Amino acid sequence: MKPLLLGLIGAGIQRSLSPALHEEEGRRHGLQVQYRLIDLEVLHAGVDALPGLLDDAVSQGYSGLNITFPCKQAVMPLLDGMSEEARAIGAVNTVVIQGGKRTGHNTDASGWGWGFRRALPQADLSRVVLLGAGGAGAAVGHAALGLGVQELQVFDTDLSRAAALASSLKARFPRQKAIHATDLRAAIQAADGLIHCTPTGMAGHSGMPLPPEWLRRELWVSDIVYVPLDTELLKAARRAGCRVMDGGHMNVGQAIGGFKLFTGREADPARMEAHFRKIVE
Numbered sequence: 248m249k250p251l252l253l254g255l256i257g258a259g260i261q262r263s264l265s266p267a268l269h270e271e272e273g274r275r276h277g278l279q280v281q282y283r284l285i286d287l288e289v290l291h292a293g294v295d296a297l298p299g300l301l302d303d304a305v306s307q308g309y310s311g312l313n314i315t316f317p318c319k320q321a322v323m324p325l326l327d328g329m330s331e332e333a334r335a336i337g338a339v340n341t342v343v344i345q346g347g348k349r350t351g352h353n354t355d356a357s358g359w360g361w362g363f364r365r366a367l368p369q370a371d372l373s374r375v376v377l378l379g380a381g382g383a384g385a386a387v388g389h390a391a392l393g394l395g396v397q398e399l400q401v402f403d404t405d406l407s408r409a410a411a412l413a414s415s416l417k418a419r420f421p422r423q424k425a426i427h428a429t430d431l432r433a434a435i436q437a438a439d440g441l442i443h444c445t446p447t448g449m450a451g452h453s454g455m456p457l458p459p460e461w462l463r464r465e466l467w468v469s470d471i472v473y474v475p476l477d478t479e480l481l482k483a484a485r486r487a488g489c490r491v492m493d494g495g496h497m498n499v500g501q502a503i504g505g506f507k508l509f510t511g512r513e514a515d516p517a518r519m520e521a522h523f524r525k526i527v528e
Contacts, residue, residue: 248278248279249279250279250280250281251273251278251279251280251281251310251509251510252281252283252307252308252309252310253269253280253281253282253283253309253310253311253312253313253509254282254283254284254285254304254309254311254312254313255282255283255284255285255312255313255314255315256285256287256297256300256312256313256314256315256318256322257285257286257287257314257315257316257317257318258286258287258288258316258317258318259286259288259449259450259451260284260286260315261284261286261289262450262474263284263315263474264473264474264498264523264526264527265282265313265498265502266282266283266284267522267526268499268502268506268519268522268523269282269502269505269506269509270282271522272502272506272514272515272518272519272522273506273510275515275518276510276512278510278512285300285304285312287318294317294318294321297318297321297322297325298325301322301325301342301349304344305344305347305349309344310343310344310345310509311341311342311343311344311505311508311509312341312342312344313340313341313342313505314339314340314341314342315340316381316382316383316446317381319338319339319340319355319381319382319383320337320338320339320381320382322339322342322351323337323338323339323351325349326339326342326349326350326351327348327349327350328348328349328350328351329350329351329352330350330351330352330353332352332353332356332389333351333352333353335389335415335419336353336355336356336385336386336389337382337385337412337415338353338355338381338382338383338385338386339351339352339353339382340352340353340354340355340382340383340386340501340505341353341354341501341504341505341508341509343508343509352504352508353386354500354501354502354503354504354505354508355382355383355386355387355390355497355501356386356387356389356390356393357390357500357501357504358497358498358499358500358501358502358503358504359386359387359390359391359469359471359496359497359500359501360390360393360394360500361496361497361499361500361503361516362492362495362496362497362499362500363390363391363394363469363492363496364394365496366469366491366492366493366496367440367467367469367490367492370439370440370467370490371439371440371467372391372394372395372396372397372439372440373396373397373398373439374397374398374400374437374438374439374440375391375396375398375399375400375438375439375440375441375442376399376400376402376428376431376434376435376438376440376441376442377391377399377400377401377402377442377444378402378403378431378441378442378443378444378445378456378457379402379403379443379444379445379456380401380402380403380405380408380409380411380412380413380444381403381408381444381445383444383471384401384403384412384444384445385412385415387442387444387471387497388401388412388416388425389416389419391442392416392419392420392423392425393420396423396440397423397424398423398424398426399413399416399423399424399425399426400426400427400428400434400438401413401416401425401426401427401428402427402428402429402431402434403445406427406429409427409428410427412425413425413426413427414427431457432457432461435457435461435462435466436461438466439465439466439467440466440467440468440469441462441466441467441468441469442468442469442471443456443468443469443470443471443472443480444471446472447472447480448470448472448475448478448479448480449472449474449475449478450474450475453479454479455479455480455483456480457480459483459486459487462483462484462487462489463487463488463489464487464488464489466484466487466489467489467490467491467492468480468481468484468489468490468491468492469491469492470491470492470493470494471494471497472494473493473494473495473497473498476493476494476495476527477493478493478494481493495520495523495524495527498523499516499519499520499523502514502519502523503516503519506519
C-alpha cells in the first residue's frame with residue numbers, strides 16, 4: 248500500500264501533535280499515513296520560502312498539508328483554488344493536493360466551533376472579545392458569530408488588521424455586531440467571554456496576553472494555544488474562577504475536518520480526542 252504523505256508547514260512546530268493524530272487515525276482506517284513537519288525555524292527560513300515548499304510538496308507526492316502560524320494568510324496567493332469558507336475567512340490551514348493542483352480549506356473555524364460546543368455549551372454569547380486578528384483569529388471570529396455571538400469586539404496590537412477583520416465580519420454577519428476595539432481592558436470589563444488567538448503563551452512565546460487582574464469570575468475564557476495545553480492565561484483564568492476551554496478542543500476539531508479532506512473518510516471524534524488527551528497527559 249502506498250503511504251499517504253501529509254505535512255505541516257509553520258514555525259516552531261516541533262511539539263505539534265498533528266503527526267500522531269493523523270497517523271493513528273489513519274491506522275484505524277487501514278491507511279498508512281506518513282505525516283512530516285516542515286518547520287521554518289529548523290530550515291532557518293521565513294514565509295518567503297512558502298512557494299518552494301509548496302512546489303516541493305507537489306513534486307514529492309504529498310496528498311495534503313496543514314498550514315499554521317505564520318503562513319495561514321501568506322499561503323493564499325500560492326494556491327490554485329480555495330473553498331468558499333476559506334476565501335470568506337481570509338485564511339487557509341489545510342491544503343489538499345490532487346493532480347498537481349493545490350486547493351485551500353479552513354478547518355480552524357469548524358474545529359473551534361466543535362470544541363466550543365463540547366467545552367462551554369452553556370456559555371453566554373452576548374458580548375465576546377476576540378484577542379488576535381491574524382489567520383486563526385479570523386477563523387474563530389467567523390465561528391463565534393456563526394454560533395450566535397451577538398457582539399464581537401476584535402482587538403489586535405495591529406489596529407488596522409483588527410479594523411479590517413471587524414469590517415469583513417460585519418459584512419458577512421450583518422445581523423450581529425462586529426466592532427474594532429481600541430481599549431482592550433474596557434472591552435474585557437464589558438464582556439461575557441474572551442477568546443485568545445495570538446501566539447502569546449505557546450512554546451517559544453511564553454507569557455500572558457493581558458494582566459491577570461483583568462480576569463473575573465463571570466468571564467469565560469477560550470485559549471487556542473495547545474502547546475502547552477495549560478497556558479499561563481488559562482491558569483490565571485481558573486484562579487479567577489472563570490470557566491475555560493483549552494486549545495486542545497480546537498486542535499482536535501480541526502484535525503477531524505482535515506482528516507476527512509485528506510482521506511475522504513470520517514474520523515472518529517471521541518477516539519481522536521481520547522488519543523490527543525492521552526498523548527498530552
